[in-house]
Amino acid sequence: MNMNNFHYIRKSPRRTDGELIVTGRARYTVDIDLPGMLYAKILKSPHAHARIRSINTGKAEELEGAKAVVTGRDIGNRRFSFIDTPAYPADQTPLAVDKVRFIGEGVAAVAAESEKAAEKALSLIEVDYEELPAVFDPEEAMKEGAPIIHEEITPNTTTAWEDFGIPRAKSRPYKAHHNISNRVFIEHGDIDKGFREADYVREDRFVIPSTAHAALEPHAAVADFQPTGKLDVWLSHMGFEHKRFWLAKLLGIPLSNVRIHKTYVGGAFGGKISLFAYEFLAAYLSMLTRRPVKTILTREEVFTTCPSARRMIVTLKTGVKKDGKITAQHVRIIDDVGAYRRSSPTALYLTHVFRNPIYDIPNIRHEGYGVYTNKIFTTAKRGHGLQQMIFAVESQLDMICDALELDRLEIRLKNLRKKGDVLPNGDTLRSYALPACLKTAAERIDWRRKTSHKKPNRGLGIGTASMFSGAHNFPFASAATVRLNHDGRVILYTGQTEFGIGVETVMAQIVAEVLRCPLKDIIVNAGDSEISPHDIGNWLSAGMFVSGEAVKRAAVDLKTQMLRYASEGLGIPDSDLEFENGWIISKSDDSRKCSFSDISRYGIQMAGGDPLIGKGFTKCVPEVYFWKGRYNKTASLTSGKGRFTEAYGLAAAMAEVEVDQETGKVRVIHLVVADDCGTPINIKSVEGQIVSQAVMGIGDVLFEEVRFEKGAVLNPNFLEYPIPTASDIPKIDSIIVDSYEPNGPFGAKEVGETSRAAAIAAVANAVCDAVGGRIFSLPFTTDRIKKALVAREKRKS
Amino acid sequence: MKRSMVFDVNGNKREVLVSPNQTLLDVLRNQLHLTGVKEGCGLGECGACTVLLDGDPVKSCLILAMEAEGKKILTIEGLAQGRDLHPLQKTFMEHHAFQCGFCTPAMILTAKALLDRNPEPSRREVTRLISGNLCRCTGYKDIIEAVMRAGDALRNKVNDDEHE
Numbered sequence: 001m002n003m004n005n006f007h008y009i010r011k012s013p014r015r016t017d018g019e020l021i022v023t024g025r026a027r028y029t030v031d032i033d034l035p036g037m038l039y040a041k042i043l044k045s046p047h048a049h050a051r052i053r054s055i056n057t058g059k060a061e062e063l064e065g066a067k068a069v070v071t072g073r074d075i076g077n078r079r080f081s082f083i084d085t086p087a088y089p090a091d092q093t094p095l096a097v098d099k100v101r102f103i104g105e106g107v108a109a110v111a112a113e114s115e116k117a118a119e120k121a122l123s124l125i126e127v128d129y130e131e132l133p134a135v136f137d138p139e140e141a142m143k144e145g146a147p148i149i150h151e152e153i154t155p156n157t158t159t160a161w162e163d164f165g166i167p168r169a170k171s172r173p174y175k176a177h178h179n180i181s182n183r184v185f186i187e188h189g190d191i192d193k194g195f196r197e198a199d200y201v202r203e204d205r206f207v208i209p210s211t212a213h214a215a216l217e218p219h220a221a222v223a224d225f226q227p228t229g230k231l232d233v234w235l236s237h238m239g240f241e242h243k244r245f246w247l248a249k250l251l252g253i254p255l256s257n258v259r260i261h262k263t264y265v266g267g268a269f270g271g272k273i274s275l276f277a278y279e280f281l282a283a284y285l286s287m288l289t290r291r292p293v294k295t296i297l298t299r300e301e302v303f304t305t306c307p308s309a310r311r312m313i314v315t316l317k318t319g320v321k322k323d324g325k326i327t328a329q330h331v332r333i334i335d336d337v338g339a340y341r342r343s344s345p346t347a348l349y350l351t352h353v354f355r356n357p358i359y360d361i362p363n364i365r366h367e368g369y370g371v372y373t374n375k376i377f378t379t380a381k382r383g384h385g386l387q388q389m390i391f392a393v394e395s396q397l398d399m400i401c402d403a404l405e406l407d408r409l410e411i412r413l414k415n416l417r418k419k420g421d422v423l424p425n426g427d428t429l430r431s432y433a434l435p436a437c438l439k440t441a442a443e444r445i446d447w448r449r450k451t452s453h454k455k456p457n458r459g460l461g462i463g464t465a466s467m468f469s470g471a472h473n474f475p476f477a478s479a480a481t482v483r484l485n486h487d488g489r490v491i492l493y494t495g496q497t498e499f500g501i502g503v504e505t506v507m508a509q510i511v512a513e514v515l516r517c518p519l520k521d522i523i524v525n526a527g528d529s530e531i532s533p534h535d536i537g538n539w540l541s542a543g544m545f546v547s548g549e550a551v552k553r554a555a556v557d558l559k560t561q562m563l564r565y566a567s568e569g570l571g572i573p574d575s576d577l578e579f580e581n582g583w584i585i586s587k588s589d590d591s592r593k594c595s596f597s598d599i600s601r602y603g604i605q606m607a608g609g610d611p612l613i614g615k616g617f618t619k620c621v622p623e624v625y626f627w628k629g630r631y632n633k634t635a636s637l638t639s640g641k642g643r644f645t646e647a648y649g650l651a652a653a654m655a656e657v658e659v660d661q662e663t664g665k666v667r668v669i670h671l672v673v674a675d676d677c678g679t680p681i682n683i684k685s686v687e688g689q690i691v692s693q694a695v696m697g698i699g700d701v702l703f704e705e706v707r708f709e710k711g712a713v714l715n716p717n718f719l720e721y722p723i724p725t726a727s728d729i730p731k732i733d734s735i736i737v738d739s740y741e742p743n744g745p746f747g748a749k750e751v752g753e754t755s756r757a758a759a760i761a762a763v764a765n766a767v768c769d770a771v772g773g774r775i776f777s778l779p780f781t782t783d784r785i786k787k788a789l790v791a792r793e794k795r796k797s
Numbered sequence: 798m799k800r801s802m803v804f805d806v807n808g809n810k811r812e813v814l815v816s817p818n819q820t821l822l823d824v825l826r827n828q829l830h831l832t833g834v835k836e837g838c839g840l841g842e843c844g845a846c847t848v849l850l851d852g853d854p855v856k857s858c859l860i861l862a863m864e865a866e867g868k869k870i871l872t873i874e875g876l877a878q879g880r881d882l883h884p885l886q887k888t889f890m891e892h893h894a895f896q897c898g899f900c901t902p903a904m905i906l907t908a909k910a911l912l913d914r915n916p917e918p919s920r921r922e923v924t925r926l927i928s929g930n931l932c933r934c935t936g937y938k939d940i941i942e943a944v945m946r947a948g949d950a951l952r953n954k955v956n957d958d959e960h961e
Contacts, residue, residue: 012893015895018895019886019890021898022901023833023876024832024834024872024902026898213933214931216899217835217899266835266899267934268897299837299839499897500897502893502896684892684893688934692934692936695936696933717838718838718840718842718931719840719842725937726924726928727925729936
């Protein structure tokens with residue numbers, strides 16, 4: 001394909017819905033206001049671990065304005081989770097039933113005429129707790145005699161996997177031994193042989209704390225249960241399939257009775273995929289009261305009751321030859337999941353499979369344990385598991401270079417995989433521009449000159465990353481429809497959700513590119529579960545690769561239909577017709593043409609009323625399927641077997657920093673991120689995603705951490721949990737390394753999620769380079785840096 | 798006790814019943830339905846609720862509604878002149894200076910206050926002045942660019958007007 005021949009993609013049109021945003025007219029869930037609406041509030045546990053002896057709601061129920069009061073016992077053991085499989089059944093309930101497992105867990109909920117009345121009602125609820133010994137450290141929690149956080153977990157009647165028809169054993173109760181919530185064990189090659197072949201082996205331990213997503217829109221939900229049995233909901237979310245499934249399942253109503261309406265979403269960053277208890281409670285209270293119910297969390301509630309990113313301890317043992325070729329790597333990860341497992345089985349699997357395409361390591365053993373503790377549970381955040389693993393792997397590579405006196409860029413180039421490589425699970429690297437990413441980034445930051453002529457107090461660092469473009473798992477596929485209108489304009493229906501990615505614009509660009517009609521003639525209807533076909537959602541970086549391809553195919557289907565009518569109507573063979581600027585024109589005689597509107601009229605008048613609707617669909621990994629006992633290559637989260645994805649996004653980052661040797665203060669001077677995202681559909685959007693992730697990565701390295709004391713979040717606000725401000729931003733170069741992904745729409749694939757992990761590793765390595773010593777725990781606070789500086793001076797003397 | 802007050806919002810006089818402890822944010826969003834004003838934290842830390850009071854950016858979650866009486870309140874809803882967008886609204890679109898858009902109304906108003914005072918700010922001044930407004934999506938790079946370019950547009954407009 002001639003890449004320069006594109007008309008509407010590989011360009012940077014502005015957001016088609018931009019005027020809604022800059023005029024304040026974009027409507028977010030917090031802005032939804034329905035007549036007769038009630039307000040819900042949730043009573044939270046003050047204890048990290050306690051049995052609920054009794055709850056007295058009498059006084060709250062009598063309060064004027066309180067319309068419904070519910071407790072965990074009223075709702076019962078309706079279990080939900082991100083993962084709900086026969087082996088790992090859902091372990092969480094919307095409100096605690098018998099005991100609370102973290103400070104902030106909901107124990108009762110109220111719907112009232114005003115927020116104030118709801119708060120007043122909460123204050124009248126009396127809960128009698130029996131405090132239990134709690135455990136906060138995952139390594140302590142694994143020890144014999146540690147407090148047991150979960151008694152045996154009884155699954156729902158069926159697990160989600162059984163509901164989807166995934167052919168595995170029937171669900172069974174889960175008993176957590178040593179508080180282990182889940183485990184992963186992936187192996188390929190011969191690890192012992194790999195270490196025997198190594199000239200140098202080292203083992204290091206890295207600690208990565210939880211960081212907050214800190215989306216600017218606080219979490220919110222509005223639910224309106226209709227007398228007809230229909231449930232209308234507005235959510236701050238990342239794709240309706242997951243939410244709709246869980247709401248229907250837990251409420252016991254048909255899936256098609258739940259409508260998730262389109263809303264603007266004020267940031268998500270992976271944190272808003274799973275169902276939240278407050279979303280269920282808004283719907284449940286609306287069913288009870290037959291009134292619309294709204295709930296908006298305060299910022300403190302977002303920090304203390306909604307999960308932040310995963311906390312991991314990564315122990316890494318690596319063997320290398322003298323020349324830096326890696327022969328073996330043994331990874332052990334403890335994922336401090338908190339009170340509930342949520343996505344940990346996925347995350348532990350992703351710690352391996354996300355990094356798998358980067359370096360060609362012949363012998364790997366990858367073990368991981370999710371461990372329950374009495375803290376708020378954790379979840380996905382922009383590359384789930386990737387940045388924790390990459391921080392460890394890339395930090396250790398630099399230590400290996402120091403020990404063996406190897407060049408830090410060369411060791412990476414030497415160990416990279418190659419385009420066309422087939423990974424141990426069968427995934428093929430059809431596009432792979434990571435070597436080019438590293439070389440381009442090195443040139444831009446002037447790596448060779450700057451590392452050979454090192455300035456005092458300065459340091460340079462490298463990071464790499466890779467990421468899926470969607471996965472094999474639920475909801476497996478995306479579809480889209482496009483409809484030609486009487487006025488010649490085209491309406492696209494897609495389940496893609498807008499939360500900052502400009503998805504309506506890029507999808508419109510794809511349709512415009514196929515139909516060669518002006519972008520303004522594409523109307524996008526996105527993110528409404530009732531009018532959109534099924535959709536994989538905007539997570540696991542699936543939006544462009546999977547849903548974008550479905551949109552493209554829908555447009556191609558419509559184009560084929562239009563071409564047939566144009567040919568019939570004009571009496572010109574279709575081989576002599578082309579689409580251009582909203583017209584279908586004869587190539588040999590450009591005076592013979594018809595408009596899109598003419599085609600619509602032809603369908604109605606001459607073709608029996610044909611509405612001209614194009615349909616497109618695709619599945620992320622077509623090879624994976626299951627239906628009534630027939631199945632193929634379904635991936636195992638526990639053993640890492642089976643197919644994962646069809647295309648990997650890749651990135652390399654390089655950073656230059658300056659560290660004040662007295663105060664430990666870091667100034668990031670220059671950050672370069674080169675991202676292999678395939679064809680960029682919207683160049684400015686792609687660059688925006690790269691910069692966004694890179695800046696988040698700076699916060700991850702330098703100051704972001706959700707801190708705990710005895711299970712309580714110590715810093716649940718932006719004053720004590722700072723995120724990067726405009727003043728923290730260095731010079732940033734985002735470079736698009738445009739490989740062509742043959743299976744993606746116009747060659748596009750994943751973008752952005754790699755940039756955060758790569759930036760974290762690059763900045764961290766640059767700081768350690770400037771400090772002249774290694775820091776093993778994130779974030780690199782000035783205290784930790786000062787300690788490393790003192791240790792360096794001691795080593796010198 | 799609640800008191801009836803008249804607010805000058807976006808050039809209109811609006812009569813509202815206000816309690817002494819109500820924040821300006823609460824009145825603007827929940828009584829005047831100006832939902833372009835966003836609440837991100839309620840503690841004055843994120844800046845999403847910024848509005849202009851007699852041209853000065855204030856965090857509307859931190860001030861009492863009563864303090865705004867007699868002052869001109871500008872929210873994002875009042876920035877465009879009819880169908881004509883303010884140059885900042887245009888440059889924010891041109892330079893992709895938003896992603897989720899939740900912080901955008903406040904960011905634009907903060908920038909307007911700056912440009913009204915100094916139509917030729919340095920990049921450093923822009924950076925410093927918007928650093929009280931948090932944005933988790935964009936990484937700020939395109940926002941700074943959009944503000945700089947809006948400054949250019951405003952200056953050119955002034956020059957054009959002078960030439961006329």
